[in-house]
Amino acid sequence: MPSSAERKPATPSAPASSGGVQSLERAFDLLERMADAGGEVGLSELSGSSGLPLPTIHRLMRTLVACGYVRQQPNRRYALGPRLIRLGESASRLLGTWARPHLARLVEETGETANMALLDGDEVVYVAQVPSRHSMRMFTEVGRRVLPHSTGVGKALLADAPPEEVRALLARTGMPAATEKTLTTPEAFLEALVDVRECGYATDDNEQEIGVRCIAVTVPDAPTPAAISISGPAGRVTQAATDTFVPLLREVARDLSTALATTANGG
Template sequence: MTIENATPTEPAASASADGAALRALRILEAVATGVGPHRLGHIAAETGVSKPSVHRILAQLGEAGFVSADGFGRYAPGPRSYALAARLSGAHGVGAESILRQFQSDVDNTVHVGLRSGNQAVYVNKIEGNQPYRMASHVGMQLPLHSTAIGKAILAYLPASERAQLLAEVGMPARTPATLTDLDKLEANLAEVRDRGYAVDDEENEPTIRCVAAALLDRQGRPIGGLSISTVTFLVTSQDLLALTPRLAETAALLAPWYVAATPAHDRARR
C-alpha cells in the first residue's frame, strides 16, 4: 500500500517541475524574440502565462543573470543568456568557437568577444594567450563602453543621437588617468575608429592593459559587440599590437554572422 500511495504523487510533482521549467524557457524565448526589449504584457501574451507568473519568473531569471530589466518596465536577455547563446552557436566545431581559437593561435595573445547589453557590454567568450600572465577578465564580466576597446568599437557605429543619449545616461567616469572623459575628445576618437576600422584602449580602462578591438556588425551595419586582442604594456609594444589589426578586422567580419544569429535584435534596433 505504501508504494501504491506514493507512486501517483511523484509524477505529479515531476510534472509540476517540468511545467515550471517549460514556462521559464518560453518566457526566456519570448524575451529574446523580435525587436525588444519587451514589456511584461507582451511577454505574457506571447507565452500564454499569466502576468503575475511572468513577473515572478522574470524576477528569478533576472537574479540569475538570464534577463535584464531596463528600468522602464521592459525586459531583455541578460549576460548569461548572451554567453549561453554564444556557446551554443559554436558548439559544433565549425562555429564561432573554432574561429576564435584559430584567431587566438594566430595572434598569440588573449582574445575576447563582448556583446552589447543595453548601456554596457558583456564578455561572452575569452581565450587566454600563451604569455606568462593571466587577464583578470572573465565570461559574464560587464564592460563600460567609453573606456574599453570593445566598448568604443560599439559606440563608434551607433547613430549619433543614440550614442549621445547612452553617454548622457551612464556618464564617462575616469577609470584611469588615460580615460577619455571629455565628450568632444571621445567623439574625435570614435571618428578615428570608423576611419581605420578598429578601436584602441591604451590603459584607459585598466593600468598596464592595452587592447585593440573591431566591431561585430549586423547586415545593417549596426554594432552588436566587438572582438578584441588584449595585452600587457610591459610585454607587447603598441606597434606590435597594431600590426595585428588586419587579422583582427578580418576575423571580426568572419565572426559577426555567428553572433548576429545568437543575439536578439533589441540591441541592434533599439526603439
C-alpha cells in the same frame, strides 16, 4: 537584428515564409519590433510598423503576456517581460561557446588574450575569452561588466551609434576614470569614435588598466551588437603589432559572423 527602420512590414494574409507556424513567426517579429523601439510600445505602434491588424496583435500580445515574455504597463503600453532575461542570459553563454574556437585562432596567431564582448544595455559584458599563453593576466574575465567609455570593445560597439544616443548613454553611466588615461568627457569620447570609424578598429591604450593595450573590431551582422578584441601588455601590443593584428581580427570577425548566421539558420 535589423533596425525598426529596416524591418519590413508583415503581410497579414501571407503564409509562414519558412513553412513553419505563422503565429510564432508573428510573435517573434513583434518581440523584435518591441526591442527595436526601446522595449516598450503601444498596440497602434506595433500595428503601424508590422502591418498586422490590431485584433491579431492584441491576441498575440495577450498570449505573450500570459507566458511572461511581455508585460502590460499601467499606461496600457506593452513592455518586454522578465522571462526574456533568462533566455537572453542562456543565449549569451552559447554565443560565447560558439566564439571560443575563433578566439583560439587569434591566440594561436598573435600570442595574446582574445575576448568577445556584447553591449548589454549601457554596459559591456565579456561573454568569452581565450587567455594568452603568457603569464600576465588581463583585467577581463567572462561575465565581467564594464562601462564602454574605457574599453576598446566599447568604442567599437558604439562607433556607429548616433552622437545623441552616445551622449545620453554617457550621461546615464557617467565617465569615471579607471586610469589617468581614461577618456572622461563626452567630447573626447565622440572624437575617439570618429577615429574608430576612419580606421575601422578601436583601441584601449592604458585606459582600463595601466600597461595594457587592446585592439577591437565589431562582428558584422551579429544577432546582437558584439565585438572581439586582442589584449596584452603595451610593450607587446605595439603599433607595429597592431598593423599585423587588425587584418587578422577583421578576418576572424567575418568568419565568426558566418558561423553565427549558419547556427541561426539551423545549419
